[in-house]
Every structure is written in C-alpha cells, then in structure tokens.
Amino acid sequence: ETGVTQTPRHLVMGMTNKKSLKCEQHLGHNAMYWYKQSAKKPLELMFVYNFKEQTENNSVPSRFSPECPNSSHLFLHLHTLQPEDSALYLCASSPQGVRYEQYFGPGTRLTVT
Amino acid sequence: QKEVEQDPGPLSVPEGAIVSLNCTYSNSAFQYFMWYRQYSRKGPELLMYTYSSGNKEDGRFTAQVDKSSKYISLFIRDSQPSDSATYLCAMVDGGGTSYGKLTFGQGTILTVHP
Numbered sequence: 001e002t003g004v005t006q007t008p009r010h011l012v013m014g015m016t017n018k019k020s021l022k023c024e025q026h027l028g029h030n031a032m033y034w035y036k037q038s039a040k041k042p043l044e045l046m047f048v049y050n051f052k053e054q055t056e057n058n059s060v061p062s063r064f065s066p067e068c069p070n071s072s073h074l075f076l077h078l079h080t081l082q083p084e085d086s087a088l089y090l091c092a093s094s095p096q097g098v099r100y101e102q103y104f105g106p107g108t109r110l111t112v113t
Numbered sequence: 114q115k116e117v118e119q120d121p122g123p124l125s126v127p128e129g130a131i132v133s134l135n136c137t138y139s140n141s142a143f144q145y146f147m148w149y150r151q152y153s154r155k156g157p158e159l160l161m162y163t164y165s166s167g168n169k170e171d172g173r174f175t176a177q178v179d180k181s182s183k184y185i186s187l188f189i190r191d192s193q194p195s196d197s198a199t200y201l202c203a204m205v206d207g208g209g210t211s212y213g214k215l216t217f218g219q220g221t222i223l224t225v226h227p
Contacts, residue, residue: 004156030211030212031211031212033212040121040219041219042115042117042119042201042216042217042218042219042220043157043201043203043215043217045214045215048212048214050210050211050212055210055212056214090156090157092156094212094213096211097211098213099145099205099206099207099208099210099211099212099213100145100147100159100162100164100205100213100215101147101159101162101213102159102213102215103158103159104156104157104158105156106154106155106156107155107156
C-alpha cells in the first residue's frame with residue numbers, strides 16, 4: 001500500500017450505531033488530519049494530530065471522537081450521529097514543516113439513516 | 114462572509130480552451146496559496162502552490178496570486194478531457210506551527226468536452 005489509505009470506503013449507519021473510520025499513511029509524515037466534505041460546502045477541517053498529539057479541534061461535536069495511536073494511524077469513532085453528518089470524510093497527512101502540502105486519502109462516504 | 118470564496122460553477126469548456134479559475138479571500142495572514150484537483154471518488158491532490166504574490170508556471174498550468182487584491186487564479190492552457198475534475202483553492206498562513214490548517218474554497222467543477 002502506498003500513500004494514504006482509508007477504510008471503509010462506504011459506510012451506512014443508523015443514528016444509534018457506533019462505527020469507526022480508519023486511516024493509515026505510508027509516507028512517514030508526522031501530522032494527520034480529518035476533514036469533512038459536504039455537497040456545496042468547502043472542506044471543513046475537523047481535527048489535527050501532530051506527533052500523535054491532538055493539536056486542533058475545530059469545534060467538532062463530541063459524537064465524533066478521534067484517536068491517533070501512532071503517527072501512521074488515525075481513527076474517527078462515530079456514535080449517535082445525525083443525518084446531517086452524512087458526508088465524505090477525508091483523512092490527510094503532511095510532512096514535518098511543510099505547511100502547504102497535504103496528501104489525502106480517497107475518503108469514506110458516510111450515510112446516516 | 115466566507116473566508117475564501119470560489120465560484121462553484123459548473124464550468125464546461127471545449128477541448129483546447131483556456132480555463133480560468135479564481136478565488137477571493139479576506140484573511141490577509143494567508144501566505145501560501147494552493148490549488149488542489151479532485152477527481153470523482155478520489156481525494157484532493159496538490160496541483161500547485163505559490164508563496165506570497167506572483168506567478169508560477171508548471172506545464173499547461175499557471176497560478177497567479179495578487180495579495181493586494183486578495184485574489185488568486187489558476188489558468189489551464191490547451192485544456193484536455195483528463196482535466197475534468199473539481200478544482201479547490203486552499204490557503205494557509207505563514208507560520209506558527211509545523212503543520213498547516215488549510216482553508217479551502219468550495220471548489221469549481223470543470224468539464225472539458227472533446
């Protein structure tokens with residue numbers, strides 16, 4: 001595997017379910033990000049992890065819970081979601097000290113029913 | 114007012130046309146200006162970046178930044194059907210952290226038809 005991978009690629013879940021999204025980067029980067037991409041809206045930064053430490057939480061509701069066990073893996077735990085949370089969730093990583101370049105995974109298309 | 118404004122299009126052009134994509138922004142702290150390209154069912158990929166004002170050329174692509182007007186552009190010459198994608202402008206400030214908190218525009222959907 002190369003680059004940034006995300007699983008699953010598609011997820012349908014009910015409002016009472018608990019699920020997790022997984023992201024893995026094979027690039028040796030130290031920063032990892034979660035973004036939400038909704039139709040007709042810009043990419044929204046959700047969380048940033050730098051050297052496994054959460055450095056940014058962009059006022060994300062607590063029903064989204066990130067986890068970064070090491071610099072290569074990032075999870076987004078989901079529980080009690082709302083239909084408006086349906087979106088494409090993108091993971092990205094960036095090399096140390098490079099502010100402009102982020103490498104994105106293909107995303108997980110989430111549908112909340 | 115949105116921090117970054119980008120016309121979502123869609124934009125449809127014939128093959129060989131010159132395409133102009135634009136964004137305006139309000140935050141004067143932005144120092145790096147990027148264009149990402151996103152194909153259907155894929156994540157965005159960095160196409161070009163520019164630091165501060167000026168022009169940058171890479172093959173058929175030219176990026177321009179005018180910080181005085183808070184306006185950035187991407188020009189695509191001799192457009193090809195393979196250029197059909199969503200183009201996202203993104204910006205980030207100049208320092209403070211070793212990672213970037215990018216601010217994106219809404220994206221412009223471009224279709225180049227043969």
